[in-house]
Amino acid sequence: MRIFLIGYMGSGKSFIGKRLAERIEQKFIDFDEEIEKIENLSISEIFQQKGEIYFRKLERKVLEQVLSQEQNAVISLGGGTPCYGDNMELIREANDAVSFYLKLSVQQLTERLFSEKDERPVIKHLQNKEELEEFIRKHLFERGFYYNQADHVIDCGGKDSEELITEITNRLR
Template structure:
């Protein structure tokens, strides 16, 4: 079985994924890290030098490889991965994948992302907290349709990592 963690940037996909994989004894794979290793560049550099279209094609190929993987794993997807092309359909139609949307409200996402803007190419240009919140609000409105198609939606507001991992474990049975 493969467990895919979906959600907006800053929702904790990598943080939760690492700890969940330890608990389950599965490998942990971060899609962004996989792409960076293949390209020998950071996600920011790929966006800057080759553009978003190139990145999304690379992301799609990486998603296909992760879906075809036979070994059990916890896999953290990029925040936009489910929202492009038919990526979400691929995920939903795979028989050995269970997907979880790690859902956070706009205030909590803004709090988290405001601290790490310079490391996030999609938001590094936003001058202040108000513009960041507006950006997140717009994106969540657009992406919510895809995220909510996950097998499970985990509301992560006011929960510790331990509680989130426990809730995921319970849903896995």
């Protein structure tokens, strides 16, 4: 089975994904890391040097590769991956795949992302918490349609990683 973790940047997809993969003894694939390996550039550098359209096309190609492999894995997708083209439809229609939306509030995401915004190309330009919160609010409104198509929605608010992993593994049974 391929387990896809989706959600906004900062929602814990990679953090939870690594630990979930260990718990269920599966391979872990960090989607952004896969893209960085292919391009030999960071996500920020890809955005800067080649642009978002190039990045989204590459993202789609990598998604198709992951879906074509017959291996069990936990895959943490990039925050925008499910929201472009028919990527979410592709995931939903894949055989032996299940998706989980790791959902956090705008306030929780703002708190998590503010300290690391300089490493994230999409929010790097925002000057303060108010601008960041407004940006996240707008983005979540736009992306919610896609995120909520996940097979399972996990409310991550107030839960530690162990609770989240247990909730996900319980839903896999």
